[in-house]
Amino acid sequence: MFGYVTINRQELKVKDLDTYQAHYCGLCSQLRKRYGLLGSAVLNYDMTFLSLLLSGLYEEKEHVQKNRCALHPTKRGQCQRVTRASAYAADMNFMLAYHDLMDDWIDERNITARLITAVYHRKYQKAAEKYPRQHRAIVNYVRQLHRCEKKKSADVEEAANLTGRALAELYVWKEDMWAPHLRQMGFALGKFIYLMDAYEDVEKDRKNGSYNPFLPLYEQNRLEEKAQEYLKLIMGDCCRAFEMLPILQHADLLRNILYSGIWMKFAAVSKKRRHSAEGKKKNGSI
Numbered sequence: 001m002f003g004y005v006t007i008n009r010q011e012l013k014v015k016d017l018d019t020y021q022a023h024y025c026g027l028c029s030q031l032r033k034r035y036g037l038l039g040s041a042v043l044n045y046d047m048t049f050l051s052l053l054l055s056g057l058y059e060e061k062e063h064v065q066k067n068r069c070a071l072h073p074t075k076r077g078q079c080q081r082v083t084r085a086s087a088y089a090a091d092m093n094f095m096l097a098y099h100d101l102m103d104d105w106i107d108e109r110n111i112t113a114r115l116i117t118a119v120y121h122r123k124y125q126k127a128a129e130k131y132p133r134q135h136r137a138i139v140n141y142v143r144q145l146h147r148c149e150k151k152k153s154a155d156v157e158e159a160a161n162l163t164g165r166a167l168a169e170l171y172v173w174k175e176d177m178w179a180p181h182l183r184q185m186g187f188a189l190g191k192f193i194y195l196m197d198a199y200e201d202v203e204k205d206r207k208n209g210s211y212n213p214f215l216p217l218y219e220q221n222r223l224e225e226k227a228q229e230y231l232k233l234i235m236g237d238c239c240r241a242f243e244m245l246p247i248l249q250h251a252d253l254l255r256n257i258l259y260s261g262i263w264m265k266f267a268a269v270s271k272k273r274r275h276s277a278e279g280k281k282k283n284g285s286i
Contacts, residue, residue, distance in 0.1 A: 002096070004196045005189060006045040007253075008260035016253040019081070022064070023055070024048045026080040029065075030090035035123060038116065039090065042097035046193065047089045049257055053185075054085035054173050056249040085173065091127050092134065092170045098124045099142050134169050141166035149211040156213045156230065157191070160198075164190035181241045188238035192231060192262070199227045200269050224270060235262065 007020055027048050031039030055062065060083035101117050117124075128135035141162055148159045164187035171186030172179045198205075198214045202223065205212035217223045239258055247254065 002044045002046045002193060004046065004193050004262060004265050005049045005257060006261050006264065007257055008264055011260055012253070012256055016250075016256065019250060020048070020052070020253055022081040023052050023086065026082040026086050027051050027090055027093070029080050030082060030087050031093060034087075034090055035094050035120065038120065039094060042093060042100075044093065046189075047093040047096075049254075050092065050171065051083070051086040051089035052250050052254060052257075053171075053182075053247075054088065055083045056247045056251065056254060057178060057182075057245055058085065058174075059249055060085050088173050091131065095124065095127055095131070095134065095138055096170075099138055102142075133172075137166045137169035152211050153213070154216070156195075156217075159211075159213060160191040160194040163194040164188065166190060167193070178245060181244045184241035185238050188234050188241065192234045192238070195227070195230055195234070196266060199223070199231075200265065224273075228266070228270075231266065 007017070009017065012020070024043075024045075028040050028043050031043055033039075054060070062081045062083050065080050065082065098117060098120060144162050145159060148162060153159065167190030168183040168186035171182040171189075173182075195213070198212050201210075202212050202214050202218045204210075206215055206218065212218075214223055214227060217226050235258070242254070242258055
């Protein structure tokens, strides 16, 4: 589901692109350091954004280092920027990925997923003990989401709100004066991620009989208009919360993601769907 909170590469300055790549690689190095090669394999853009956001907000000291990437051993050493916030983001990334693998085992009886979670169970338990509030939020989210999807809720926002509440807790690193704004951001981004995933997968879910809150709109030919409307309202809430935070470090880069990058996948999916519809119409008229 995750991977939508990313950059618009075409509109980034070179220095900001370098900064983003360095934080991405820094997060990857933290995942690998804590959780081995599996950690690197579950790296996602959404947690890179969280690392940048928290590093900028709390003006964390960045440790710049160069290491050869274990996943790309033939490349020269990559510049990495590591902060305490990137270590926190790595732990949140791992906790989410662990539950995603558990879902694969529960839903699909995926043996590989079960073996991986068995190997990493003790490391997950250590992370859960270190972050009890975030652990409870993820566990409650998974449990309630299963119920929501099983009953095939007709409420477009019910499952999205569950995702939002989970991410709201993950976005709060410290319970301080900035926590309410970070919770608002996390809540909005969680909703956006869930609904963006539903928007992208609607045809596949319809074919497979899987739950998707956008299916009624898709079948009524109202998906494009209504999905964009929902997503714009959600990101409006997110951006208002962001602008309340006194962030100077990486501010332009963070705004690139929130105001532009996050819409890249929507634009690509919408364009592909439109071209597909035009192709079917053309073929039907011949």
